Amino acid sequence: MKVAISATGNDLNAFVDPRFGRCPFFILIDPENMEYEVIRNEASQSMGGAGIKAAQTVIKSGAGAVITGNMGPNAFAVLKAEGVKIYAGVSGKIKDVIQQFKEGKLKESESASVERHFGMRK
Amino acid sequence: MKEIVILSGKGGTGKTSLTSAFASLARNSVFADCDVDAPDLHLVLRPKIKKTIGFHGMKVAKINKEKCIECKRCIEVCKFGAINENLEIEKDECEGCGVCSYVCPANAIEMVDRISGFIYISETRFGPMVHAKLNPGEEASGKLVSQVKEKAREIAIDKEFLIVDGPPGIACPAIAALSGADLALMVAEPTLTGIHDLDRIIGVAEHFGIKHAVCINKSNLNLENADRIKDYCKEKDIEVVGEIPYDVNFVKAVVEGKTLLELDRTSKTSKLISKVWERLLQLIT
Amino acid sequence: MILSIASGKGGTGKTTVAVNLAISLEDVQLLDCDVEEPNANIFVKADLKRIETIYREVPDFDLEKCNLCGACADFCAYNAIAVTSKKLIFFPELCHSCGGCGLVCRENAIRWRRKEIGEIYRGCKDGIEIYQGKLKVGESIPIPVIRRMKELIDRSKNVIIDSPPGAGCPFIESVKGSDFCLLVTEPTPFGLYDLKIAVEVVRKLKVPFGVVVNKDGGGYKEVDLFCRSEGIPILLRIPHSEEIARLYSLGVPFSSQKRRWKEEFERLFESIEDLR
Numbered sequence: 001m002k003v004a005i006s007a008t009g010n011d012l013n014a015f016v017d018p019r020f021g022r023c024p025f026f027i028l029i030d031p032e033n034m035e036y037e038v039i040r041n042e043a044s045q046s047m048g049g050a051g052i053k054a055a056q057t058v059i060k061s062g063a064g065a066v067i068t069g070n071m072g073p074n075a076f077a078v079l080k081a082e083g084v085k086i087y088a089g090v091s092g093k094i095k096d097v098i099q100q101f102k103e104g105k106l107k108e109s110e111s112a113s114v115e116r117h118f119g120m121r122k
Numbered sequence: 123m124k125e126i127v128i129l130s131g132k133g134g135t136g137k138t139s140l141t142s143a144f145a146s147l148a149r150n151s152v153f154a155d156c157d158v159d160a161p162d163l164h165l166v167l168r169p170k171i172k173k174t175i176g177f178h179g180m181k182v183a184k185i186n187k188e189k190c191i192e193c194k195r196c197i198e199v200c201k202f203g204a205i206n207e208n209l210e211i212e213k214d215e216c217e218g219c220g221v222c223s224y225v226c227p228a229n230a231i232e233m234v235d236r237i238s239g240f241i242y243i244s245e246t247r248f249g250p251m252v253h254a255k256l257n258p259g260e261e262a263s264g265k266l267v268s269q270v271k272e273k274a275r276e277i278a279i280d281k282e283f284l285i286v287d288g289p290p291g292i293a294c295p296a297i298a299a300l301s302g303a304d305l306a307l308m309v310a311e312p313t314l315t316g317i318h319d320l321d322r323i324i325g326v327a328e329h330f331g332i333k334h335a336v337c338i339n340k341s342n343l344n345l346e347n348a349d350r351i352k353d354y355c356k357e358k359d360i361e362v363v364g365e366i367p368y369d370v371n372f373v374k375a376v377v378e379g380k381t382l383l384e385l386d387r388t389s390k391t392s393k394l395i396s397k398v399w400e401r402l403l404q405l406i407t
Numbered sequence: 408m409i410l411s412i413a414s415g416k417g418g419t420g421k422t423t424v425a426v427n428l429a430i431s432l433e434d435v436q437l438l439d440c441d442v443e444e445p446n447a448n449i450f451v452k453a454d455l456k457r458i459e460t461i462y463r464e465v466p467d468f469d470l471e472k473c474n475l476c477g478a479c480a481d482f483c484a485y486n487a488i489a490v491t492s493k494k495l496i497f498f499p500e501l502c503h504s505c506g507g508c509g510l511v512c513r514e515n516a517i518r519w520r521r522k523e524i525g526e527i528y529r530g531c532k533d534g535i536e537i538y539q540g541k542l543k544v545g546e547s548i549p550i551p552v553i554r555r556m557k558e559l560i561d562r563s564k565n566v567i568i569d570s571p572p573g574a575g576c577p578f579i580e581s582v583k584g585s586d587f588c589l590l591v592t593e594p595t596p597f598g599l600y601d602l603k604i605a606v607e608v609v610r611k612l613k614v615p616f617g618v619v620v621n622k623d624g625g626g627y628k629e630v631d632l633f634c635r636s637e638g639i640p641i642l643l644r645i646p647h648s649e650e651i652a653r654l655y656s657l658g659v660p661f662s663s664q665k666r667r668w669k670e671e672f673e674r675l676f677e678s679i680e681d682l683r
Contacts, residue, residue, distance in 0.1 A: 018302040022268050047180050047265050048294065048547070049486025049501045056480065056489055069302070070331075074498055082491040132444075133572055134418010138597065159573040160416040160604075162597040181484070201505050214579065219484050219505030258607040261575040290417045290572075291443065294547070313656040315422075315446050343649075344656035368652075370625070376595050377627045 001064035003101065004028050005094055006054075010038045012095045018069030020088075021050030027094060028061050031102050051075030059084065067097060067106065076111070123278050124406045127299055129288040129327075130309040131319025133160070136339040137309045139372045139382065140395065141287040142166040145248040146383035147399045151283040153246065154274035155253040156267045156299040158239070163287045168379055169244030169251045175273075177254065177266055179238030180218035183211050189230035196222035196231060214259055241269055243277070250277050264298035271299065292322045300327060305406045306334040307363070307398075312347035320351065324360065334360065335405060337398055341365040361405070364398035366391060409560060410679065411585040413570040413578060413609070414592060415601030420621035420645065421591045423655060425569040426450040427662040431672035435535045436564045438556050440581040441571040442525060442540040442549045449658045453530030453537050461552050462521040465499045466508050472516035479508035479517070500546060525552035527559070536564070553580045565676070574608045582609060587679050588616040589642070594627040602630065606639070615682065619675075622647040640682065643675045 006023035007014045012034075017023030022044040029036035039061055043053035051071065055078035058066055065085035079086055088109040090097055100106055128141045141163060145153060155163035183204070185196075190209060197205045200222055204215035213236070223231040239256035252274040254266055267289065278284040288299035288306075300306055306327050310320040320336070327334040336355050341348045348365065355362050369391040375382045383392045412425040426447055429437045439447040448455060466479075477490040487501035488508060499522055509517040524546045528539040538559055540552045549571070557580075560566050570581035582588050588609050592602040602618070609616045618634055623644040634641050645651065654661045662668035 019268075022264075022298075022301075024272075043486070044268070045178075045265070046486055047263050049498065050264075052489050052498060052501070053486045056491070059491055078489040078491060078496055081489075081494040081496060083493075132418060133416055159575065160597075160601045162416075162600060165596040165600060199506065199510070201503075214576075217484075217503050217505065219503060219507050220482065221505050221507045221510060224482070224507065224510060256574075258574050258604055258611065259576070259579055311656075314449055314658045315444075316656075318446075319444070340652075343652050347656055368649075373595055373625045373627070376597060377625065379596070 002028055002030050002062060003065045003067060003098070004039075004058045004061055004063035005066070005097065006068040007094060012036065012098070014094055016067060016069055016090050016092060016094060016097055018091065020066070020068040020071045020075055021052075021054045023054075023068070026058060026061065028063055029098060031098055034098070049074070052078055055079050067101065071109070073111075123281055123284055124304045125284040125286065125302065126402060126406065127286040127288050127303040127306045128309060129296060129299065129306055129323055130290060131292055131321075131323035132311070132316050133290040135309045135311045135316060136372065138162045138166070138287055139376065140309055140337065140339065141285060142381045143383055143392070143395045144285055144399055146381040147396060148248070148283050148285055150281050151249050151285055152274050152278035152281050153249065153251040154270055154284065154286045155251070156270055156286050156295070157289040158254045158256055158266050158270065158295065159289060161253055161255060164251070164253055166376060166379060166381055167246040167248060167251055169242070169246045169253065171242045171244045173243040175241040175243070176237045177239045177241055177269065178235040179260060179263060179265070180236070181220070181233040182213055182216045182218055182236040183222050184232050184234045185209055185211060186230045186232065189228050191228045191230070193227060195225050195227065199225050239266065241266075241273060243273060249281070252277065264294035267295045267298035268301075292326050296323065297326060300332055303332055305402065306332050307402060308334055308336045309339050310336055310351055311340050312338060312344045312351060314347070317347060317351060317354070321354070324358070333405065335363045335402070336360055337363050338365045340368040342367040363401045363405075364394055366394050366398075408587065408680065408683070409562070409566040409568065409585045411568040411570050411582045411588045411614075413582055413588055413590055413605060414572055415574055415605035416597065417572040419591045419593050419598060421572065422446050422450070422569055423621070423660070424589060424591050424619050425567050426660045427668065428672050428676065429535050429567050430533065430660055431662055431669045432565050432676055433534055434564050436561055436566045437535050437537045438560070438566065438568045439537065439539045440553050440556055440568055440577070442542045442552045442577070443571060445539045445541055447569050448530070448537060448539055450660045451530075451532055451535055451537050452658075453532035453535070455528040455530040455537070455539060457526050458529045459527040459555070460523055461525040461527065461555050463504045463524050463551055464519045465502045465504060465522045466497065467518045467520040468495055468497060469516040469518065470495065472514045474514055476513070478511045478513065482507050482511045503548065524548070527552070527556060549577045550580050553577060557584070574604045579608065579612065582614055583612055585614050586683060588614045589619055589679075590616055591619045591621055592630060593622045594620055594625055594630045596627070596629070599630050599633060603633070606637070617642040617679065617682065619643045619645065621645045642678055643671065
């Protein structure tokens, strides 16, 4: 199963980006052999709904799991609908995070780590 | 690098004055003005612009008059009234949906980027600064705030702090400014409207799980309301890191293009602000 | 006459001017168009009743007909639709009601339904008829609410519009079509900078305008110099005063406590009528 990680840069020395929707890159990695490809996150350029679009990008990449910092309920709902596993609230260097993932140390998120926010006004 | 965001639900609470005072105290830092609707931090930090980057907001429709067959199908379908009878795009009305371009039988309408504003990377006497300016009539957006922060983060990577002057309100721009911060300082004024808006911005920080503290500004404006803010914070277990009374020197400093500390480092208010800063450093490390 | 009160920056005293003007005049309609932060009634204290609900059209997806082709999601410029291999998910708060998804759907799976986006309240107090627009939580597009508020204008009255701050679309929608616009600023470099932005927008709208300087008296002359060089009239100066600030913090319009200020606001209104 391939894993998509929201990344601050385009290699394994980059960090997990705390933002899911507006991270610059996703690193799509196969933890078995550590082979990876870099996907540019076009959604980061959206005026709104970046998380929703990013979630669809991840789905199209064929990833079975996502590792990120924060994820709102919109993106969460889209990924869940496809059955993608979500590991939110993660930080650190991607290399190390993948290691933790392989060792089963990351905890799958039951719900969105942050509230829905885009367009939120009162 | 640690990131501190200064916010207030309401405009005019003194957010920018405090941010600039911190500039005098913070060493090895980068500053970002994320109040892109009314960017004022540059008036005190007086940046020298080193690099200008165009900012693209929503796309806008463009009609190619040579291809246009004047069927006016686009006028019919546009829900925003953005195409007038002369088949010209009213740019302020266009929301960039692309429907006109889709229905045009002559392929005469293209959705093009529009420059909605500019992002500046600058140098100040306190360190690098990233700021932006929107064109008149353009909407502030989370996208622009995110881009300002992104540029600032790139520069701040080997620095000690990134200090962000946030936008007012609780909508998308404020949330984009908060996102990924290590600490948010909420500046509140003791007025009925101020308390109302503080409660909402704290709600947003809670949603995001971002550590936050409150500073009461113009605290002597209404002592009863200041007490209400303190009670509110106590109830919610939020630390009040300082109470700063109204000081005419705030205005005087801005008028001279200085921070409050540059005006007079030894004044009572300057000392109070220094204490707030020291406390923030403890909270963040 | 329709008079809009605006400012480029929040916290300059826009609502203060709107409310004090309202209580100083007779036969007033006060429209609080700051639908994200409607604060005017904190000062007017009228008993508000909801008179109207505002709706807009959003798509309704017939999931029986939908074949999950994803064309609507690809088209939507606002990312309001997501299509996965198993399901279509619609996020109505992001939808701008452009109608595009309905056009691109080849399965005819999209119909339209109404969605509540805001409410309008009305109240009367001491000769002021106040209307307050309020955007629903989770809605991000205030324009339809402001537009509807403006349809309630009774031109035979003295209409005062409290506009949203900033210089974006809500500001433009509120000020558009006014007979006059008062820009409230404060005599600081911040106030001046934001005033300049607001002036640019109001000029584009071709609405005649003047300036009110609030919290005056700090010795900063640049706002005056700017107005003079641009030929913009300064119609009122409200001094920086602890008493005024204290009354504000309590939600009390200061001219209700000070006879002289009531007259000042009456005079302000007369000078605007003269300028027109």
